[in-house]
Amino acid sequence: DTAVSQTPKYLVTQMGxxxxxxxxxxxxHDTMYWYKQDSKxxxxxxxxxxxxxxxxxxxxxxxxxxxxxxxxxxxxHINSLELGDSAVYFCASTSGGGWETQYFGPGTRxxxx
Amino acid sequence: xxxxxxxPQSLHVQEGDSTNFTCSFPSxxxxxxxxxxxxTAKSPEALFxxxxxxxxxxxGRISATLNTKEGYSYLYIKGSQxxxxxxxxxxxxTNTGNQFYFGTGTSxxxxx
Numbered sequence: 001d002t003a004v005s006q007t008p009k010y011l012v013t014q015m016g017x018x019x020x021x022x023x024x025x026x027x028x029h030d031t032m033y034w035y036k037q038d039s040k041x042x043x044x045x046x047x048x049x050x051x052x053x054x055x056x057x058x059x060x061x062x063x064x065x066x067x068x069x070x071x072x073x074x075x076x077h078i079n080s081l082e083l084g085d086s087a088v089y090f091c092a093s094t095s096g097g098g099w100e101t102q103y104f105g106p107g108t109r110x111x112x113x
Numbered sequence: 114x115x116x117x118x119x120x121p122q123s124l125h126v127q128e129g130d131s132t133n134f135t136c137s138f139p140s141x142x143x144x145x146x147x148x149x150x151x152x153t154a155k156s157p158e159a160l161f162x163x164x165x166x167x168x169x170x171x172x173g174r175i176s177a178t179l180n181t182k183e184g185y186s187y188l189y190i191k192g193s194q195x196x197x198x199x200x201x202x203x204x205x206x207t208n209t210g211n212q213f214y215f216g217t218g219t220s221x222x223x224x225x
Contacts, residue, residue, distance in 0.1 A: 031211050033213075040217065041151075041218060048211060056210070090157075097211075098208070098210070098211060098213070099164050101159040102159065104156035106155070106156050
């Protein structure tokens with residue numbers, strides 16, 4: 001029973017392509033996040049949705065567009081991929097309050113060639 | 114942006130040693146402090162959540178304390194084992210939103 005799942009786990013693609021990463025949580029949580037793990041292993045917040053509404057949108061190129069079809073899903077679409085987009089992307093969810101535990105997906109390892 | 118800092122950046126200890134590391138965060142608008150354990154090639158896994166000044170939490174050989182007035186938390190590992198090798202992350206949340214502000218982590222290596 002995977003709580004937060006991401007697909008695909010690995011993604012190798014060419015520069016300039018458009019790709020999507022999907023995230024699903026079966027915990028009944030209201031809030032979902034996308035993080036990018038940079039080269040120093042630092043987790044940088046990209047977006048957060050609460051009940052399908054965007055609540056956090058950090059300084060991220062507009063080639064990145066999140067989509068939340070329902071509160072259990074938060075997908076990340078990336079247009080015109082660049083070499084610098086290569087990273088591990090983590091999805092996470094929480095039931096909403098800042099005191100609630102945040103659960104992470106397994107990560108999607110994106111490599112842009 | 115909230116400045117959450119962790120020290121040291123990395124630590125090597127011998128098996129059986131006890132160790133501790135620090136997470137510093139701004140005390141204004143503080144809401145909760147989270148500790149995570151993050152093994153290489155895996156995803157961060159929650160250890161503790163603390164909200165009140167003076168909170169102490171314990172799980173096996175790992176424990177944590179919280180001082181919200183001065184803005185720091187300590188994580189202690191007693192009798193370190195090789196399987197404790199991981200990066201330990203802390204994150205602070207505020208009473209103004211749902212964002213988790215992560216520190217850069219402390220990388221612990223326990224040498225057998």
